[in-house]
Amino acid sequence: MNRHSQRQDALHAMTRRHFFRDCGVGLGKIALASLLCGRASSATLDNPLAPRPSHFPAKAKRVIYLFMAGAPSQLDLFDNKPVLKQFDGKPIPEEIVKDQRYAFIQRDAALMASRFSFAKHGQSGAELSEMLPHLATVVDDIAIVRSVTTSQFNHAPAQIFMNTGSPQLGRPSMGAWVTYGLGSDAEDLPGFVVLATGEGSSGGANNWGCGFMPTVYQGVPFRSEGDAILNVSSPQGIDAAMQRDSLDLIGQLNRRHLELHGDPEIATRINSYEMAYRMQTSAPELMDLSGESPETLALYGVEPGKASFAKNCLLARRLIERGVRFVNVYHGGWDHHSDVAGGLKAQCGATDQATAALLTDLKQRGLLDETLVVWGGEFGRTPMVESSAALGRSLGRDHHPQAFTMWMAGGGIKPGQTLGATDDLGFNITERPVHVHDIQATILHLLGLEHTRLTYRFKGRDFRLTDVAGNLIPELLA
Secondary structure (H helix, E strand, O other): OOHHHHHHHHHHHOOHHHHHHHOOOHHHHHHHHHHHHOOOOHHHHHOOOOOOOOOOOOOOOEEEEEEEEOOOOHHHHOOOOHHHHHOOOOEOOHHHHOOOOOOOOOOOOEEOOOOOOEEEEOOOOEEEEOOOHHHHOOHHHEEEEEEEEOOOOOHHHHHHHHHHOOOOOOOOOHHHHHHHHHOOOOOOOOOEEEEEEOOOOOOHHHHHOOOOOOHHHOOEEOOOOOOOOOOOOOOOOOOHHHHHHHHHHHHHHHHHHHHHHOOHHHHHHHHHHHHHHHHHHHHHHHHOHHHOOHHHHHHHOOOOOOOOHHHHHHHHHHHHHOOOOEEEEEEEOOOOOOOHHHHHHHHHHHHHHHHHHHHHHHHHOOOHHHEEEEEEOOOEEEEEEEEEOOOOEEEEEEEEOOOEEEEEEOOOEOOOEEEOEEOOOOOOEEEOOEEHHHHHHHHHHHOOOOOOOOOEEEOOEEEOOOOOOOOOOHHHEO
16 A cells, blocks of 8 residues: 555544544634634633724713613603593493403403693603603603504513513523623623612513623622622631632633633633622722712612612612613512502602602713613503402503603713604504614614624524614614
8 A cells, every 4th residue: 555545544534533632723722713703802801891892983881771670651651642531431442452462451441541640841842740750850861762662562571572682581681782792891890780679570680691692791780788799708717818819729720721622601700700809899889878979869869778779870870980881770560450550659759769860960970971871661551451350450551562662861862852652542653663673773873883783603693682673763863
């Protein structure tokens, strides 16, 4: 057998496994090189949250998303319907509700007018319910969208859809997409922080998860009283020097492992250890409101030592001042299947003052122009009444995905306008429909991110926050 034949036989016998074993590169280094050729760089592998450039100049640098979990009634807060008063207690026409699905009520349920009065406010003349007296004082700073629509009519999938762009579990949340795309300017705090009060959210941690992305991009829940994060404090008997030595050794081992395997989760682990170490100082400083003036505390309605939506709004401002990119402020308790009027009085009493204060405070500090503030829930409420003796419900409203209201402010939003409209009963959209994906695309645009270009490859497919839909809302742009 000649040498040529021997070489041919050897090549035929070589498998891919032999090649990767003997080529001197290895799968880990190939994976690492692949990461370096994409959006990641050696800097982002060491710090996955290192700031990254946007696709184009951004109007907003950060987001505070005030999520009203449970779905506030747009008909009692933002979308005044005088015609409903004329038909209060009468059945809704069958042609309007045919083929509609509801969570609890029947399609032939009677109509119910709002029990609250409405008035126009500010130079914009925006019409608001008497339940929002504080928001009325800053109404010229916001843009109201009365024609938002969603495809989901139950709480958990609708909340997950609003936050992740899909009703299915396992997709990255909006905050994860934003920190993946832009990184964070915060050195001693996570890039994406979650604050929560009220009765919780049906979507739970899925609302702020990272899905199939590295876990460094998921939201980090902060508590608004006590230690901001559990288990960040050092155990008894561990001093700073011992902890630093331990972290340095762990870091060396993890970096060696990263070099061998190129797994981005290892970079996440390295970053998480270091972030936790730095947060032992930064988190207590963040939570300490003693440096805030009595006027500021009174503006928000913060009661010292008490967890509240007001305190979370103030903490949100403090977080974005420290470079945090995305802050979700959740407040649950808006699911008013019974006594919608009483429920709204309680929830607006807990949130209205602090919401307006956040806008006022950001504006006074010169932060509103670069901070996008978003307010809304997962869907709306029906113009029909929900009453059920069996469930102990009366004078409530059921889920209504066809039309609901959200608003935005700051960060490139054209303020002082009301976009979209619904019919006389508040049932269907009659002017400028805005889909959930359109809201998401517009939020990303204001941050300098083109929603069709912000993608993440998973299982052979390029995913994005807006899935395969979504259009910019140009009317909202300043």
